Amino acid sequence: MSALIETSYFATAVLFILGLKRMSHPTTARSGVIWAGVGMALATLVTFLHPEIRGQYGLMLLAILIGGGVAWWSAKRVAMTDMPQMIAIYNGMGGGAAGGIAAVELMRVAGDPSLVESHGHLALWLGVLGALIGSVAFSGSVIAWAKLDGRMKKAVRFANQQQVTLAILAAAVLLGIWVALATPGAFVLFLFFLLALAFGVMVALPIGGADMPVVISLFNALTGLAVAMEGFVLDNAAMIIAGTVVGAAGSLLTVLMAKAMNRSLFNILFKQFGPASDETTEIEGSIKDVGTMDAAVQMAYADRVIIVPGYGLAVAQAQHKLWEMVELLQERGVEVSFAIHPVAGRMPGHMNVLLAEAGVPYDMIFDLEEINNDFETTDVALVIGANDVVNPVAKTDPDSPLYGMPVLNVDEARNVLVVKRGQGAGFSGVENHLFYRDNTRMVYGDGQKVVTDMIASIKTL
Known part of the structure; x- marks a missing residue:
């Protein structure tokens, strides 16, 4: 019996390691989770045979039922946000x-x-x-x-x-x-x-x-x-x-x-x-807004567009509509990429999961280091839901709480469109100087509604 238990635990360890390895790439991550889950199930089952249990099967089953039931119920109903x-x-x-x-x-x-x-x-x-x-x-x-x-x-x-x-x-x-x-x-x-x-x-x-x-x-x-x-x-x-x-x-x-x-x-x-955060530098410029039709025209006639998603995209549940708009732009010959900051959202990989849910191909998604130098040759940068991770003050103001944090160089694009509900600061509480740049236009409204209106506008062009 001891040999069976130890062999099962070894198999569990192998499944954990292989599962984690497969989780390292988006195309195999789902199967990696399944492999690791099989390993966990094997370890749980074989533990019932362990001599140290001393017949406490009722308590074990009760714990599994309560914990597993709560986890299943909460995981099924949790919103992406x-x-x-x-x-x-x-x-x-x-x-x-x-x-x-x-x-x-x-x-x-x-x-x-x-x-x-x-x-x-x-x-x-x-x-x-x-x-x-x-x-x-x-x-x-x-x-x-x-x-x-x-x-x-x-x-x-x-x-x-x-x-x-x-x-x-x-x-x-x-x-x-x-x-x-x-x-x-x-x-x-x-x-x-x-x-x-x-x-x-x-x-x-x-x-x-x-x-x-x-x-x-x-x-x-x-x-x-x-x-x-x-x-x-x-x-x-x-x-x-x-x-x-x-x-x-x-x-x-x-x-x-x-x-x-x-x-x-x-x-x-x-x-x-x-x-x-206490603002230490006076913000130059003024906020300028634009309608969804004008924003759609800019993207539809651009050669290259980079989209920067953030937590607001998850809140608006606009990822599916966003991908629909990207497909329309691609049909018009526009080159579209997604730029992901390492801490975009509220957990590591949050934006990657969100885009994968909408069916965005993995080869269109780039990390900060891979795409940051491309903004200066980009016609339109579309920021939807992101804030602190595109704030240029992180590069310029030593007194800012964000100073020194690597940010996406959105401000270097020829034109910047920012989809935002209102004029509030980001999660850090720091005012975003990007909004006041001459090349930036704000598109106010709920993310899903704004993108839906952009889709309708692109179809009329």
Whole structure:
């Protein structure tokens, strides 16, 4: 039986790795998710045969039914605009599960210190570290979910916040060392977990602006690491490998996202995200608007158009109409491309998922590094729903909160059309200087309605 369990866990690990590999490209991502899901199902089923279960099948089935039922129901009804907060809360559940496993094992050791010998001192240390990391990922992800869902302010700051955050971390680490060395009672364990959860909250509270994708990726990495560490505690190969893969992928993604935001990891962990924005430079020029007919004419008679989607596209659910308009432009011989900023939307890859849902071919979608130099030779840049990621002030004003963040060079296009509901600032709260440029025209209205009107106008030309 032991050989069957270990072989199944090995097969699970292989399926996880192959699934993650296939997720690295849009054309194979769907099958990658299925492969990883099969691996998870295999690991779950074979766990029923594990000798440590001791007949607790009823509780296992109940947990699977409740968790699986809630996940199925929520995933079926979630809107595309709510996908980022769903990812955040699901990720938090993984960290919370790892922390829960650690709590149970640490309570067992506290009740019977002789178990330290059977578990091993290394496993105990890893259990404590996993408990800390998992708790941080859980509470931080909950705060991220609340912000994305509009249940909290985008950024919450107070005096000496960084010092308080570091003090909580130091206290949690000291208590963790005590737990690992002296296996204290329930009260100390409770205080340890309370401080770990509080640190996660404090890390997420000041986050605002375009930094949200970075922190979601960071918490995802922490969840993976916590699961891997608890896998060592339980001597579960599937958890070790799955957690390591998720942790490594999340860590790499965090580094890439931080680079896209021009931030160091130290800055992400210990500095305030998205500082409050006070305009320090006077905006030159004025906002000029244009009707949908004129905007459609500009694109229809252009040689090249680059479309920059953002979160507003998801809110308007205009991706299908947008692709319909692109097909009309292509029929007229217009070369159309899509430019995606690494932190466009509210989570990594948000815009890619949105465009894939509408059937946009992958070879028409380009990352910032691939397309940024092409804007200066582009006739029309159409910005629909994006804001902070096209703000040229990030390149010019050292006093701006966005300064140093790589942005799409939309301002370099010959003509810029911006589809927007109103004149409000972006998610960071910074006024967008692009709107005041001489080559920019605003097309006000709901994204889906505006694109629908553009389609009608193009058909009449």
